[in-house]
Amino acid sequence: MDYQPPPFFSRGPAPLVRLGFFVCLAVLLMVLDARFRYAESLRQVVALLAYPLQRAALAPVELLGAAAGFFATQVSLKQENEQLKAKQLLAANELLTVDALRAENAQLRRLLDARERLPRHSTLAEILYQGRDPFSRKVIIDKGRQQGIQLGQAVIDDVGVVGQVTRVYPLLSEITLITDKEQRTPVQVMRNGLRAVIYGGGDKGTLDLSYTAANADVLADDVLVTSGIDGTYPAGLPVAKVSRIERDAAYSFAKITCIPIAGTDQNRQVLVLSQEANLPAPVEAESATGKLPKQKRARKRE
């Protein structure tokens, strides 16, 4: 056995040991975050620390926007005013018919004893920035838990579905766009009511209608709307338009590529829809309620 003299300067553990420790910690965090979602509270804390940095980074951009708005010429403002007035006239006409239709619809639904859908509460939010993560398609909006945003809410713009709220921070929330590779949206072909699930295409900014039978009745330029089956999206919101269909005899599924209708990459303002309150109860609860009438009958017999 040879003894080494103690080191003159104590510098803590060796770099390799330190690397091993931190790599283990990082891998643990990644597994917890990706597979189990246990790391959300830690993420919230770190995000709150990063929030002043994010706000500071946004300040010059907002200042530029404000300066551009200040120097907008009066002519353009006047033109815009006229256009808006014309639009409002058109919209007022449509609004009147919408009111009539809504009343008629409510009446029909009551007649059918259908579940009346509550008017959804919606929150206007502004997209602050696109996440810098090049592997996913997510945007950050300026409304968070303090403004009543909840996990899983649907996000739309003026023409169609944009995405879904996937993370809620106290003052910000993260929206996963429908074009993200991990995002699925239940849809229906508007022309014939065929149900399907649409998958995000990832980097290309398109959508794929996967696992649809090769002989399914889908044509190019078909419009896909939300089916409303999941209870997250209201039924009938436009999602995508079929752009290309490849039917190969070697595969049992057709390869259908779609283009999103909503401006998933362009708009700044979006609407966050609140969750529907009167969802049908899960199966177990239904069977439990199914027993109730029997009990009542039994009591009547007594």
Added chain:
Amino acid sequence: MLLPVKVGYMALTLVLALLFNLLPWRDVTGLPDMAALVLTFWCVHQPRRMGIGIAWCVGLVMDAGNGALLGQHAFAYAFLAFAAVSLHRRILWFPLWRQAAHVLVLLLACQLLMLAVRMVAGGAFPGPAYFAGSLIGAALWPSATFLLLLPQRRSGGVDENRPI
């Protein structure tokens, strides 16, 4: 001769680099990762003060700020810091452009690690333009060296008769 570095200045440069990374870039691929560059710089020049632990924490802030997989940047930055600290004696022997070549390899390895992690976690391949960030980052190394060493180049003793 250089003056001793101030810890506050190191922290300030790191915060500024993070600020650059958190700017609202819309769909710009191939951005240089400034936080990685500044971390590499301080690991090479001040390996006693900068290390794997700080790099890991900076990576965690990047993850939370960008909504990436939590731990992805922390993992890659820990490796980056380890490699930079182990190579710091070798790198500083070379002139600036050859130092930049070393840094290019380090930054590319860092990006490859992140790519591998995200591929395993089921992400989409962002395209070859993703790696342009490392090239630009390495090209910025000489100017980053000049800027980050500026405060240490001031003369130590104040002399009333000297203009600078």
